[in-house]
Amino acid sequence: xxxxxxxxxxxxxxxxxxxxxxxxxxxxxxAILLFTILFGIAxxxxxxxxxxxxxxxxxxxxxxxxxxxxxxxxxxxxRQIQFKNEDFSYIKDEFGNKVEFITARIYNNVQxxxxxxxxxxxxxxxxxxxxxxxxxxxIEGRYINQNxxxxxxxxxVIGRKIEEDLFLKTTALGKYINLSGIPYKVVGxxxxxxxxxxxxxxxxxxxxxxQVYGNNDYIDQINLTYNPEMNYDQALAFSTSITKxxxxxxxxxSSDQRAVRVRNxxxxxxxxxxxxxxxxxIILVIGFGTLIAGIVGVSNxxxxxxxxxxxxxxxxxxxxxxPRSIVSIILMESIxxxxxxxxxxxxxxxxxxxxxxxxxxxxxxxxxxxxxSLVIGATLTLVGAGAIAGYFPAKRASKIKPIVxxxxx
Amino acid sequence: MLEIKNLHKSYPIGDxxxxxxxxxxLSVEEGExxxxxxxxxxxxxTLLNIIGxxxxxxxxxYILDGLPIKNLTEKKAAxxxxxxxxxxxxxxxxxxxxxxxxxxxLPLYYQGMKRKERQELAMFHLEKVGLANWAHHxxxxxxxxxxxxxxxxxxxxxxxxxxxxxxxxxxLDTTTSHEIMAFIQQLNDEGKTxxxxxxxxxxxxxxxxxxxxxxxxxxxxxxxxxVRAEQYV
Ligand SMILES: Nc1ncnc2c1ncn2[C@@H]1O[C@H](COP(=O)(O)OP(=O)(O)OP(=O)(O)O)[C@@H](O)[C@H]1O
Ligand SMILES: [Mg+2]
Numbered sequence: 001x002x003x004x005x006x007x008x009x010x011x012x013x014x015x016x017x018x019x020x021x022x023x024x025x026x027x028x029x030x031a032i033l034l035f036t037i038l039f040g041i042a043x044x045x046x047x048x049x050x051x052x053x054x055x056x057x058x059x060x061x062x063x064x065x066x067x068x069x070x071x072x073x074x075x076x077x078x079r080q081i082q083f084k085n086e087d088f089s090y091i092k093d094e095f096g097n098k099v100e101f102i103t104a105r106i107y108n109n110v111q112x113x114x115x116x117x118x119x120x121x122x123x124x125x126x127x128x129x130x131x132x133x134x135x136x137x138x139i140e141g142r143y144i145n146q147n148x149x150x151x152x153x154x155x156x157v158i159g160r161k162i163e164e165d166l167f168l169k170t171t172a173l174g175k176y177i178n179l180s181g182i183p184y185k186v187v188g189x190x191x192x193x194x195x196x197x198x199x200x201x202x203x204x205x206x207x208x209x210x211q212v213y214g215n216n217d218y219i220d221q222i223n224l225t226y227n228p229e230m231n232y233d234q235a236l237a238f239s240t241s242i243t244k245x246x247x248x249x250x251x252x253x254s255s256d257q258r259a260v261r262v263r264n265x266x267x268x269x270x271x272x273x274x275x276x277x278x279x280x281x282i283i284l285v286i287g288f289g290t291l292i293a294g295i296v297g298v299s300n301x302x303x304x305x306x307x308x309x310x311x312x313x314x315x316x317x318x319x320x321x322x323p324r325s326i327v328s329i330i331l332m333e334s335i336x337x338x339x340x341x342x343x344x345x346x347x348x349x350x351x352x353x354x355x356x357x358x359x360x361x362x363x364x365x366x367x368x369x370x371x372x373s374l375v376i377g378a379t380l381t382l383v384g385a386g387a388i389a390g391y392f393p394a395k396r397a398s399k400i401k402p403i404v405x406x407x408x409x
Numbered sequence: 410m411l412e413i414k415n416l417h418k419s420y421p422i423g424d425x426x427x428x429x430x431x432x433x434x435l436s437v438e439e440g441e442x443x444x445x446x447x448x449x450x451x452x453x454x455t456l457l458n459i460i461g462x463x464x465x466x467x468x469x470x471y472i473l474d475g476l477p478i479k480n481l482t483e484k485k486a487a488x489x490x491x492x493x494x495x496x497x498x499x500x501x502x503x504x505x506x507x508x509x510x511x512x513x514x515l516p517l518y519y520q521g522m523k524r525k526e527r528q529e530l531a532m533f534h535l536e537k538v539g540l541a542n543w544a545h546h547x548x549x550x551x552x553x554x555x556x557x558x559x560x561x562x563x564x565x566x567x568x569x570x571x572x573x574x575x576x577x578x579x580x581l582d583t584t585t586s587h588e589i590m591a592f593i594q595q596l597n598d599e600g601k602t603x604x605x606x607x608x609x610x611x612x613x614x615x616x617x618x619x620x621x622x623x624x625x626x627x628x629x630x631x632x633x634x635x636v637r638a639e640q641y642v
Contacts (some may be wrong), residue, residue: 005518016506163450315502318463320491320519321568323483398483406502 010332015034020305025341027297028385031290032378034341036349042283049272052098059100059230060133061239061264063091063222063246081250081259083219085210091222094245098238102224103127106209110179112167112202115370121162123179123202125209133223134192136203141173141188148187148205155208159199177202182212193246232270239264291381292339295351295389302393313397314405323398330397334390335383342382410439410571410602411460416469418455429455430471431625433469434593437604439570442597442635444613445606447622453606454575456622460604461573474570491519495564497574501556503548507595509535511542516567524569534562554585561592565601570598574605578612583641590615591637611636 014021065081088104106125106263111118129135131143139160148155163172176183184204192198210217226238243262244254252259306313313326418430429452437443445453458464459471462478471478474493481489495516496502503512514531522530535541540556548556557577564572572594577588590612597603597617605616613619614636621629 005524008524009518012506122586128594240482311502312504315504316515317487318461318502319516319563320487322487322519325519401464403458406463407496 006328006332009329010336013329014333014336017305017370020301020308021337024298024301024305024336025344028294028338028341028382029348030318031294031384032345033349033352034290035287036346037352038283038286040349040353042279045279046276050275058265058269059225059228059235059385060265061224061226061242062265063224063242064220064261064263065250066258066261068252068256068259070253070256071257073251074249075388083220083222085217087246087249088219088222090249091224091242091246095238095242098230100225100227101129101132102222103130103133104206104219105221105223106206106213106218107220108209108213109203112162112166112180113178114172114175117166117168119162119165121200121202123156123204123209123291125206126203127206130223133225134194134198137193139186139191140171140184143190144203144205148209152205152207153209154184154212155187156184157190157203157206158186159201160189160191161196161199162188162202165200212344221329232266235264235266239266242405265376291385294342295385298334298338298386298389299392302330302390303396306330306393306397307395308367310400310405311402314402317400317402318406326398327394330394331387333389334393335386338386338389339382340378342378342385346378410441410474411435411437414470416456416459416471417467418452418459418464419467429625430459430466432581433598433625433627435620435627435630437602439602440597440600441510441618442594442603442616443605443618443620444605444616445620445622446613447628449608452625453608453622455575455585457575457604457606461496462490470488487519491516491567493570495567495569496573497564497572497577499576500578501548501553501560501580503556503559505548508545508547509540509562510553512548512559513563513566516534516563520567522587522617526607530565531562533544534566536567538562548575552585553581554588555587557581557589558592561589561596565596570602572603574603576606576608577606578609586612587638587641591642594635594638609628 057248063083065083068075068077068079068081071077083104085104089104092099092102103126108123108125109120111120113119123129126144127149128144128146131138136143136157138157143157144155147153148249156179158172158177165177166172166177171188172186175186175187178184179202190199193200206219225233230238239262243260246252246260246262247254247256251259281398313321316326413433413435413590414493416430416433416435417428419426419428421427432458433446438551445456447453455464459466460473462481473489476489478489504515505511507515510528510531513534514527517527517530522564532541532544538561540558541563543551548559551559557580561577564574572593577593578589581589586609593603593605594615603616605612607613614633615638616633617635618630620627
């Protein structure tokens with residue numbers, strides 16, 4: 001129902017009583033302003049966390065080895081545990097149904113050169129799955145594949161920064177890069193959200209690395225991701241069971257913290273999501289608190305307005321205004337004031353956040369934007385808030401007896 | 410037009426109550442022009458307000474234009490007020506932020522009339538009270554007499570059967586009072602039924618009948634020869 005005359009009445013009344021309307025709108029505008037800024041900051045903090053953890057898969061488990069710290073089964077403390085290809089296969093066979101991607105890693109530092117340019121980089125021997133674990137984004141060519149692995153081909157996939165460093169303005173793809181005296185063919189170029197450091201890494205097949213650097217079947221680290229459908233508890237149980245099996249396999253004491261180390265990213269992820277959730281709750285509570293304060297403010301002022309307009313309401317009733325028409329006039333006025341004031345607050349809040357963005361960046365607050373859904377939500381909330389704020393004053397106004405109102409001079 | 414039988418009204422005052430109307434019997438025919446007189450506090454306004462459905466009687470019968478007025482819902486009372494009654498008050502009771510035209514148009518708004526029609530009709534009534542040139546002025550920009558004329562135009566706008574006026578000349582000087590009375594007489598000449606509270610004898614004599622209240626009952630109810638107001642203007 002759109003009653004243009006009703007709106008005319010409302011606008012006239014708001015317009016003729018500007019100070020009063022401004023006053024009642026102020027609390028709401030302030031509440032929304034505060035809420036918007038808080039929300040923006042919280043949003044920014046969340047973005048910062050999300051970014052810090054989105055580089056690598058969040059369902060990752062990293063397995064490392066070290067020296068034993070405790071004697072066990074007749075073996076002395078201080079023994080070096082070394083993973084080999086057979087351990088990689090063991091995990092694959094034992095937990096195959098729970099594993100999504102799995103790769104070994106071998107770390108080496110190499111002196112890389114192309115023509116006259118040279119620099120040192122870290123080289124990683126990996127399996128093809130490594131691409132998905134590290135969220136490596138191949139922009140040209142391809143990643144390490146199964147064929148490379150079986151044939152121990154001397155191929156590498158290099159980061160974009162290396163291409164920039166060594167190949168200057170030319171393309172690296174298909175060219176041969178010299179790594180500590182051995183030429184490797186560049187089969188792919190990649191980018192990585194992890195930043196410049198991650199884009200100065202060279203990937204080569206794990207089998208090639210083993211042959212070239214030591215001619216053995218050693219592995220430095222095993223990374224895997226588990227089935228993403230597993231929940232938090234299942235994921236923890238899974239990493240516990242890997243730990244146990246590997247400790248048994250290497251005759252490591254179950255209380256030994258160094259010899260076999262299994263790191264489950266779920267723990268960190270969970271902590272972050274809990275913190276994010278906590279932050280959201282706090283912001284919502286504060287936001288709701290301020291909004292309620294705003295509602296109470298508008299409601300109080302509307303009650304005052306109704307009191308002030310008692311006589312006018314009496315006149316209207318004497319002229320034939322029904323209680324309903326009185327309710328709708330007060331209610332609409334309240335909704336309109338609340339909605340407009342709320343919007344002003346929202347706009348100022350968004351403006352403040354936009355202006356402060358460069359400063360906030362220094363405080364780990366990234367992209368502190370306010371989303372469309374928030375704006376829509378805020379609109380609905382404001383209309384609701386206006387209705388709540390106006391309801392009791394409107395009810396009170398509709399109950400005014402014309403005779404009482406007219407006597408009131 | 411209206412029929413009142415054994416009407417009682419008291420107001421609670423603290424623990425006791427003040428019996429203001431103690432059995433009023435009154436009947437008014439269509440086209441009459443009645444003055445209600447009596448000393449201050451005798452219950453004149455109370456009676457007029459009950460007739461105007463702004464207040465309710467405690468007991469007794471009140472029939473307006475064949476309709477018994479009893480236990481009306483607020484909504485019904487609003488509709489009846491709008492349809493049957495026009496009010497003129499001593500203190501004008503115009504809405505201060507609306508101009509003359511908007512004030513006159515307000516009862517028509519509550520009748521659900523379209524804006525354009527409403528404004529034309531309101532203008533017509535303003536012309537009738539001689540204020541066409543003041544249509545867009547606010548009440549505070551008009552004199553008392555002008556404001557009362559706006560109020561009369563407003564009371565007439567919805568074309569009510571019965572016009573109720575509570576001391577319509579109470580706030581005006583003699584000359585202006587006579588001007589206003591000339592208007593009201595003219596309306597009565599055109600057939601409107603008019604009920605008016607006053608405590609000025611000369612104003613009462615400009616009506617056709619005088620009802621005197623004292624201590625909550627009708628002391629006297631007489632027909633009088635109407636004194637025309639035009640002659641003083
Ligand atoms: N709402 C009310 N509560 C209590 N007493 C009231 C109320 N309205 C009127 N009275 C009392 O009822 C009596 C009659 O009042 P009313 O206004 O009808 O008098 P009136 O004849 O119009 O007087 P006046 O000439 O001064 O206008 C007065 O004593 C008044 O104080
Ligand atoms: Mg009175």
